[in-house]
Amino acid sequence: xxxxxxxLAEGLNALTAGFVLLSAFGMVATRQVQGVMxxxxxxxxxxxxxAFLIGFSRNSIHLWALGAITIVAKVxxxxxxxxxxxxxxxxxxxxxxxxxxxxxSLLLALLLAIAxxxxxxxxxxxxxxxxxxxxLPIGLAxxxxxxxxxxxxxxxxxxxxxxxxxxxxxxxxxxxxxxxxPLIAELAVAIDVVLIAVVIGVLTRDIHRTIGTxxxxxMTELKEEPQP
Amino acid sequence: MILIIAIFLPxxxxxxxxxxxxxxxxxxxxxxCLSISFAMAVVTSAHxxxxxxxxGIPGWFEVDGLGVLMILLVSxxxxxxxxxxxGYMRHSSQRERLWWFYCNYNLLAFALMVVPAFVDPNLVxxxxxxxxxxxxxxxxxxxxxxxxxxxxxxxxxxxxxxPISLVGFFVLYWAYHGxxxxxxxxxxxxxxxxxxxxxxxxxxxxxxxxxxxxAKTGLAPMHTWLPDxxxxxxxxxxxxxxxxxxxVPLYAIxxxxxxxxASPEARIGRWMVVIGLxxxxxxxxxxxxxxxxxxxxxxxxxxxxxxxxTAAGFATQKSDYAAVxxxxxxxxxxxxxxxxxxMVLLALGTREIKDVRGLFRxxxxxxxxxxxxxxxxxxxxxxxxxxxxxxxxxxxxxxGNNTAVAILAILIVVAFVAIxxxxxxxxxxxxxxxxxxxATPLSCRTAVLVAAIPVVVLGVYIPGPMxxxxxxxxxxxxxR
Numbered sequence: 001x002x003x004x005x006x007x008l009a010e011g012l013n014a015l016t017a018g019f020v021l022l023s024a025f026g027m028v029a030t031r032q033v034q035g036v037m038x039x040x041x042x043x044x045x046x047x048x049x050x051a052f053l054i055g056f057s058r059n060s061i062h063l064w065a066l067g068a069i070t071i072v073a074k075v076x077x078x079x080x081x082x083x084x085x086x087x088x089x090x091x092x093x094x095x096x097x098x099x100x101x102x103x104x105s106l107l108l109a110l111l112l113a114i115a116x117x118x119x120x121x122x123x124x125x126x127x128x129x130x131x132x133x134x135x136l137p138i139g140l141a142x143x144x145x146x147x148x149x150x151x152x153x154x155x156x157x158x159x160x161x162x163x164x165x166x167x168x169x170x171x172x173x174x175x176x177x178x179x180x181x182p183l184i185a186e187l188a189v190a191i192d193v194v195l196i197a198v199v200i201g202v203l204t205r206d207i208h209r210t211i212g213t214x215x216x217x218x219m220t221e222l223k224e225e226p227q228p
Numbered sequence: 229m230i231l232i233i234a235i236f237l238p239x240x241x242x243x244x245x246x247x248x249x250x251x252x253x254x255x256x257x258x259x260x261c262l263s264i265s266f267a268m269a270v271v272t273s274a275h276x277x278x279x280x281x282x283x284g285i286p287g288w289f290e291v292d293g294l295g296v297l298m299i300l301l302v303s304x305x306x307x308x309x310x311x312x313x314x315g316y317m318r319h320s321s322q323r324e325r326l327w328w329f330y331c332n333y334n335l336l337a338f339a340l341m342v343v344p345a346f347v348d349p350n351l352v353x354x355x356x357x358x359x360x361x362x363x364x365x366x367x368x369x370x371x372x373x374x375x376x377x378x379x380x381x382x383x384x385x386x387x388x389x390x391p392i393s394l395v396g397f398f399v400l401y402w403a404y405h406g407x408x409x410x411x412x413x414x415x416x417x418x419x420x421x422x423x424x425x426x427x428x429x430x431x432x433x434x435x436x437x438x439x440x441x442x443a444k445t446g447l448a449p450m451h452t453w454l455p456d457x458x459x460x461x462x463x464x465x466x467x468x469x470x471x472x473x474x475x476v477p478l479y480a481i482x483x484x485x486x487x488x489x490a491s492p493e494a495r496i497g498r499w500m501v502v503i504g505l506x507x508x509x510x511x512x513x514x515x516x517x518x519x520x521x522x523x524x525x526x527x528x529x530x531x532x533x534x535x536x537x538t539a540a541g542f543a544t545q546k547s548d549y550a551a552v553x554x555x556x557x558x559x560x561x562x563x564x565x566x567x568x569x570x571m572v573l574l575a576l577g578t579r580e581i582k583d584v585r586g587l588f589r590x591x592x593x594x595x596x597x598x599x600x601x602x603x604x605x606x607x608x609x610x611x612x613x614x615x616x617x618x619x620x621x622x623x624x625x626x627x628g629n630n631t632a633v634a635i636l637a638i639l640i641v642v643a644f645v646a647i648x649x650x651x652x653x654x655x656x657x658x659x660x661x662x663x664x665x666x667a668t669p670l671s672c673r674t675a676v677l678v679a680a681i682p683v684v685v686l687g688v689y690i691p692g693p694m695x696x697x698x699x700x701x702x703x704x705x706x707x708r
Contacts, residue, residue, distance in 0.1 A: 123428070143391055150388060159384060166391035170398070178401035182412075185350040189394070192357045196387055199361045203368055203383060207376045 009057035010130045016050045017138045020172055021113060024145045027165060028109045031096055033157050037079060040161050040168075043142075044074035047168050051175050054131055060179055066186050070171065073190040078164065078197045085201040086157065087208060099152045109145045116141035135176035142169025156204040160197065167193055230275070231284035231291060234268035234299060235341045237261045238306070242334035251327035255317075258310045258330045262337060266303035273300050277696050287412065289345045293700025297552060298344035298472075298479050300697075301559045305471045306337040308675045312567050313464035315669025319574060320462065321370060329369055329462070336362035336468065343476050347414040349483075353397050356477050360386050360444060363473055367461040378460035382453040386444045393440025396433045400484075403429035415483055419706070422490035434488050434496065441477035447503060447537065448510035451530045455514075458526035459579065463570030466522060470529045471563035475555055478533060482540050482551075486706030489543055500541030501632050505639070507534030512639045515646035520579045521572065524650055525565045528605055531643050532558040538636060539620040540705055547623035548705040550616050552698050557612040557686065561604045564679040568597040571672055572654070575665035581650055586659035594668060595655050597676050602651040604683050606644040612686040 023043035030036050048070035055063030100108065117137045124133045143166045150162030174181070241261035245254040275282045276296045283290045291299065310333065317326055339362055343355035360383075368379035403425045404413050411417050422430070443450035454474075458466045488496050511531035518524045532554065539551035571594045576584055588595035604611035617640060624633035686694075 123432070139395075143395065146391070147388065150384070156380070163384075163387055163391070166388070167394070170391040170394045173395055174398040178398045178405070180405070181350060181398075181401060182348065185348065185354070188351060188354040192354050192361075192390075195361050196357070196390070199364055200383055200387070203364065203376070203379055206368060206371055207380060210371060210376055211373050 007057055009053045010134075013050050013053040013057070013131060014134045016046050016053060017134045017172070019046045020050065020168075021138050021141060024142050024165060024169075025106060025109055027161065028105050028145060028149055029102055031102065033096060033155070036096070036158050036161050037082075040165060041075055041079055043165065043168050044070060047172055048075070050135070050172065054135075054175055054179065057131075058179060062180050062183060062186070063175060065183055066171075066175065066181075069186055069190045073194050074164070074168070077194050081194065081198055082157070082160075082201050085198070085205050087205065096158050097154050099154070105148075105152060108148060112144040112148060113138075113141040116144055129176075132176045136173050139169045139171070139173025139176070142166070142172055145169075156200075156207060160200045160204070163200075164193065164197065167196075229284070230268050231272045231282050231289060231299075231345065234265045234272060234303065235284070235289065235338070235345050237265040237268070238334045238338040238341065242331050242338065245327050245331040245334060254327040254330040255310070255314050258334055259307065259314070261334070262303060262307040262310050265337075265341070266300075266307045269296070269300045269303045272296055273697055274693070276700065277693055280700065284345065287414075288347065289342075290347050291345055292704055293697060293702075294479070294483075294552065294704040295344040297556065297697055297701040298476065299341050301475070301556060302337065302340040302344075302472050305468055305559055305563045306333075306340070308567075308679050309464040309467040309471075309563060311678075312467065312570065312672050312675035313462070314671035316463055316570055316574065316672055318669070321372075325369075329366070332362055332365050332369070333465070333468075336366060336473075340468075340472060340476055344479055347416070349400060349413060349415065349418070349480075350397050352480050352483075353394060356393075356441065356444065356480060357387075357390050359473060359476060360390075363457075363465075363469055366465045367457045367469075369462055369465070370460070372460075375460040378453075378456035382457040385450065385453040389440035389443040389450075391440075393437045396436030396438075396440060399429055399433040399436065403433060415487075418487050419490055422487045423492070425491060427492055430488055430491055431496070434484050437484055438481055441481050442503075444474070444477040445481065445533050446474050446507075446530050447533055448507040448530060451507065451510070454530060455518075455523040455526040458529070459520055459522040463522075463566055463573060466526075466570075467563040467566035470526060470566060471559045474529055474533055475536075475559060478536060478555075481537075482705055485540060486704060489706040489708075497541045497543040501538050501629060502541075504534045504536070504538030504541055505632060505635055507531070508538065508636065508639045508643070509534075512643040512646065515643050515650075518646075518650065519581055521581050521584070521650065521654065522566070522569050522579055524581070524647065525562065525569055525605070528565070528643065528647065529558075529562060531639075532562070535617065535620065535636070535640070538632065539623070540707075542620075542624050542627045542629055542632075543705075543707045544623055544627045545702065545707050546626060547620060548702040548707040549698060550619040550623050551705065552701040553616040554613070554620060556698065557616050560679065560682045560686070561601065561611070561613055564597075564676065564683055565601040565605050567672065567676045567679060568594065568601045571668045571676065572598060574668055574672070576662050577666075578661075581654060583661050584654040585657045585661070587655050587665075590659050590662060590665040591668070593673065594665070597680070598651060599655055600680060600683070602647055604687075606647040607640060608644070610687045611683060615687060 023039045026039035048067040051063045051067035120137045146166035244257045273296045339358040346352045364383040446454040511527045514527045539547045607613045
């Protein structure tokens with residue numbers, strides 16, 4: 001920012017953005033379902049904090065509403081719904097099986113974050129908007145890291161949290177590029193996200209009941225080749 | 229007002245199915261509400277044909293030619309599939325939860341109808357996600373391990389696209405308001421402002437939405453969930469999923485494509501042709517080695533989605549007309565295919581192509597239905613798909629895409645041969661494993677007979693109002 005004056009709210013927003021990215025790394029680095037869930041809640045809380053801060057600096061009631069919606073939907077409703085629908089043993093002290101080990105995963109997440117910075121560089125180069133230059137690359141990094149953990153993890157619940165983390169990344173970018181989205185659209189999107197959690201939660205419970213495991217890697221019955 | 233009734237009646241029906249005292253008559257409620265909804269859709273389309281546009285709630289629910297065509301197709305397919313479900317679902321292993329099935333089914337019908345009616349693209353995203361969620365629940369309905377596996381793959385692959393397409397819509401909003409447009413963002417206003425918007429942002433937005441919704445449409449290489457979901461779901465649901473659910477995200481892609489085509493970035497049509505042809509190719513060769521007849525019809529859906537996208541990519545007025553005609557013909561024919569496949573499953577209890585032999589001898593009615601729908605979906609004359617595929621090819625030649633047309637023609641022939649070879653082996657020969665076939669329920673036969681009417685008629689005669697509706701719909705695709 002070349003030493004130009006940055007207002008306090010936007011400086012704090014940059015700090016919050018750092019925490020959003022850190023929680024994304026935390027989700028990749030944690031081996032336990034409960035821990036991944038905690039980092040997701042943390043990330044959602046920082047997302048709404050960012051919406052409040054930008055709402056404050058731009059005087060936008062929309063962003064205040066978005067922050068409130070995020071807290072209700074992602075910090076309260078989704079963890080509660082998942083706790084209600086899923087049996088406890090899915091949650092507690094469950095070690096996640098994943099394709100790459102944790103250090104390499106973290107390295108890959110770091111590379112994804114750097115790639116995100118370069119990918120959006122041509123889009124934000126022309127803009128003087130500080131918020132845009134912070135939120136867009138970090139939002140994109142959130143999406144990419146979420147997608148990575150979705151692909152690398154072989155357990156149903158962490159896969160769901162991966163999708164929700166991608167959604168968080170999308171919103172984090174969204175508060176910067178479409179701050180005055182009609183309130184009804186924001187509300188509908190939030191309800192949609194909660195519904196995603198409910199549907200996948202119910203599906204996970206049924207899979208746990210019927211198949212006895214929620215390891216997505218064991219579900220390979222349907223394919224084109226002849227079965228032995 | 230009539231439009232609002234058409235859209236919200238399925239939601240009301242879902243509520244009725246959920247109420248405890250009415251659970252035993254859930255099927256009747258569903259069929260009644262959906263057929264009223266279909267009648268309302270017909271009235272709305274008559275209105276659109278005469279005045280070009282129908283308004284439900286100004287600024288929220290408005291339809292033009294393309295929107296009303298989609299609503300008409302959704303209500304047609306959903307009504308007949310509900311009739312078919314009456315006899316079919318009685319053989320389900322989850323009979324005591326049927327009210328839950330119909331509740332979900334109505335919600336899916338509602339979500340499918342609300343997407344083409346929304347004027348705000350951001351709400352279209354919400355609608356498409358709702359469609360996905362209710363379909364996941366319906367695919368998992370039987371609760372067998374393979375149904376749950378299919379539902380899981382389906383949900384992960386398609387819901388993963390949700391955040392990606394959401395960013396796409398955010399970027400679209402950015403592109404629209406970045407140029408200082410004060411009015412609300414609707415498909416119409418986007419179209420009007422497209423020449424002024426930043427081409428880079430438009431391209432980025434289209435790319436993101438295309439990745440997210442392309443997965444839901446079943447375009448290769450993101451099609452892998454489709455055959456699983458469409459083979460494991462209860463057959464009436466397959467008819468809805470294959471017949472119309474894949475077309476609804478494609479509708480949103482085509483809307484966005486028409487906006488891009490109105491901007492200086494018109495070259496994107498070429499890419500649509502390439503991606504469309506890739507889907508057709510993948511599907512055509514997978515059709516050759518398929519073992520399960522429900523999966524066969526599912527792969528044929530991938531093929532047809534590719535054909536529609538290719539036609540839209542040619543981006544001329546003629547090819548746009550052919551694309552919407554193909555969409556219409558695919559919906560009515562593919563749902564018929566799944567009714568026939570469902571009857572085969574009820575009659576013989578197997579999904580394997582190699583276990584079905586001599587179907588004509590075992591059950592002439594089911595055999596005749598399967599032969600009719602296979603010829604129609606593969607594109608034999610005089611069926612409607614032959615007409616629309618032929619006009620896509622000729623529109624392609626007129627627009628100068630000779631190579632693409634040649635490849636498309638070859639792939640269509642490969643798919644034709646593949647489907648006919650598989651169906652041939654099911655229809656003729658000596659019945660080996662089965663000596664008798666179970667009788668098919670009356671409601672299934674009724675659904676097949678009614679669904680066959682447009683498939684037979686539209687191939688030889690397109691009524692005047694239908695022709696003008698297709699023309700109105702084609703205008704929305706923005707070809708020159």
